[in-house]
Amino acid sequence: MTETNRPYILYGIAALLLLANWYFLGLNSALFTLNFCLISAVMALGVNIQWGYAGLFNVGIMGFTAIGGLCAVLVAYPPIQETWEAGGSGVIISALLLLVAVAVCVVIYRRMPKGSARMWALTAAVIVSFFIIRHFYAPAVAAIESTNAASTGFLGGLGLPIILSWMVGGVVAAGIAWIVGKIALGLRSDYLAIATLGISEIIVAIVKNEEWLNRGVKNVIGLPRPVPFEVNLQKEQWFIDLASRLDVNLVEFSSIFVKLCYTCLFAFVLLLILYLSEKALNSPWGRMMRAIRDNEVSANAMGKNVTRRHLQVFILGSAVVGIAGAMLTTLDGQFTPTSYQPLRFTFLIWVMVIVGGSGNNWGAVLGGIVIGFFWLQAEPIGIWLMDSLTASMADDNPLRLHLIESAAHMRLIVMGLILLLVLRFSPRGLIPERTGRRH
């Protein structure tokens, strides 16, 4: 396998994996896997922008994904009349007051001389605004949450096309990345990692608990779709004709058709972001980024504002993750805050990037697809493996039962081992960076 044809062979293998999935489990399952893999690939691209281009260690991917998902709800879900009447004004007033409070704090910070007086003034401003905002916020929230609590109890969204939320998700994620980056970039690299870990925990806590916003752990279901619903398709004449011409089961075909629509959308987004990333990487900006990454000290000495560059890259990467988060929620058709777990949404993405090839966009995409594939398939494979390994034992043997029951946890161990092995023995990943001179 030479350097040049290596990517083709590896992508070929990835395609074979998906084809095998098709062969063994059917097209429906294969498309489901493919869609998941495409979204994973977008996330991996986002993380690669941060890690591969600039060496930033973001441990808050989960949070940016959740932000994207929240945006999908807020953009696409139809607004709910009763709850807006119940507490909409209170929430809006609180939001405006929050803006005022932030402005006041900024003014204090800018105008007053550095020192303890400024500290106290800021603290006082924060405390006072906290209580003022709460005065409006708490009753409004209580009113919203008690309105028709069983079915809605939240404000709903804007009722706009859900595709729009992909962009919005990216923008909001970028905004949050800006704040985190302002605080933690330029300090030790550990601090960015820990700050991102913190912000992601908070974001997930918010989406779990702010019921007026997204029903919290009661989940928002039935999000609008960018593609037709299966039941509607099954009633369309042209679709029935198409199915009969292809001689396939109508119900199954509708499900496959919908998944294919998603595949096209996701593939389009992936290719677009990939194209832009490649453009950026090979531009003077990208070369400068890599120069900074490879030698921060000398880049600093050459007058490059390293922290500023890092901030740019951090924002861009987080925006891509936000987009992917919105896409994921769109695909699921529902927003379930409890599904955001760091192992799945932060650390798994890291495995994708490291395995794929840090610094190489094609590598990150490949990593996203391959690791995404194994993440989905590891469970059935694990159960099958455990089942065959323990086949000689009696059916009610407690060890056998325990092993089969715990097979799902095997994938954590396997993912960890893959990460460690690749990092150790092939640190440049499956498709290494082309021009890099990293060890």
Place this chain on the structure above:
Amino acid sequence: MESLINAVVLLLNFLVVPALSYGSQLALGALGVTLIYSVLRFSNFAHGETMAFGTMFVILATWLLQSWGVSFGPLPTALLALPVGCIATILFVLATDRLVYKHYREHKATNVIFMIASVGVMFVMNGIIRFVIGPEDQQFFDGERFIFNARQFKEWTGLTEALAIRTTQVITVVTAIIVVAILFWFLNRTRTGKSMRAYSDNEDLALLSGIDPAHVVRIAWIITAILATIAGTLYGLDKSFKPFTYLQLLLPIFAAAIVGGVGNPVGAIAGGFVIAFSEIALTFAYRKFFAYTLPDFLVPDGLAQLLSTDYKFAVSFVILVVVLLVKPTGLFSGKTL
């Protein structure tokens, strides 16, 4: 006057005592993070899992002891099982160091690579824990639940408010004090401890002085494993053992270590208590407290709770952010180990 005493008892019962035991648990956790940071110079993301890993072995050993009919009188049997957990964890972390981190040390990898490697270790440990003991909640507390309970306290004092002290809270604080005392004695009084401080202070000069880095690293891992097992077991006894909560503990523990100034053990302890007290004080419902201390017309209607307990992680994060903004080197900067 009596209502003032009631108010104090209320605060003691729901704020001070829980914060003291939680703070001790965080402090022990943060000490482990700080130790690894000062010797191996990276933030160990697998530390929460290390705590869970040690606790898991303690639980398994406790069950075994219980099945043999062994008990520790009024104290939890888990204390007897601690050595088992410590030894298992020590063996495991030494193995990970040998198989994972040693390579990067020899190649002088950047600390981000170490962090990513620790993420890999975290995955593996997490998988092992779920595989062996499962992701569910486990109760392993036995023995006497209270030193004295609310009813007894009320009988003694005749107050409306009660102070109940749980055995686990006292055990936590006492154990933490003993462990910290031994640790500080070790670091400041023994040759090996001093060589560890020297290595953390100035690696090159330590090499010139003939200090063996492999030995220092080994000792650091052993101590960390012991600290993590004890911290995890105390936390599990006090609350309950659930693997996922240990992963979430990572944030307050890191925050404690940074707030105190990473690499500084005194700072780690102080940081642990700062985080614990802030978390509990900000999520405490003050309504009853105000009812005792303020005239009736001033008492607020609601719970008078600043933040819902669901946001306790936000507290550690906000403190972390403030420290990063105001004094990035931590409250106790300028001193290492």
Place this chain on the structure above:
Amino acid sequence: MSFLIGENMTGGYGGADILTNCTIGVEQGEIAVIVGPNGAGKSTAMKAIFGMLNLREGKVLMDGEDITKLSPQARVYKGMGFVPQTSNVFTSMSVEENLEMGAFIREDDISETMHQVFDLFPILKEKRNQPAGELSGGQRQQVAVGRALMTRPKVLMLDEPTAGVSPIVMDELFDRIIEVARTGIAILMVEQNAKQALNIADKGYVLVQGENRYTDTGKALMENPEVRKSFLGG
């Protein structure tokens, strides 16, 4: 043959050679000083003798034994003490702990050596419980030298011990170094302050571009008009 000698040393840090055919030696009880312009390879020569860079050619002998292949740590066990130019104390540890760490490789009783160091640097005894990081520059250098002496070395190597200290402190440090030499220790040092250093040197090496330019007694070098003109500022 000198007690410690680096013979015909040639090598660098990977890239081009910094040292070419450079020879430096010192006798027990003597002070040898390496001087020369910036970038002449003074510190490199000393590091080469201490084993901190790989020599392409040449060898290092101590007491007749070839130690060219030994690591710096192994050389410490053989009786070499090294005081780096910067970061040469454990700043967070007390003066006494610094000295203890200096004696880390010794298994025997170190209190006598510590007394000797305190006799040599009385101020350190006074500040024995203070963190070394809180001391003044000159005091820190004394801690650094004291730390290196704790192994009871046969050779003491000092990389610019007077960098950044005031002239008065410098004179005092040199006095102490002479005292150390009188106890029979061989002293090899690199110095920026060439004049003062050559004044106390038994032997001087003037390096230029990694090569020996002049080698003589300190006194002779001081009197050599060319050396005076080019390296001692007239």
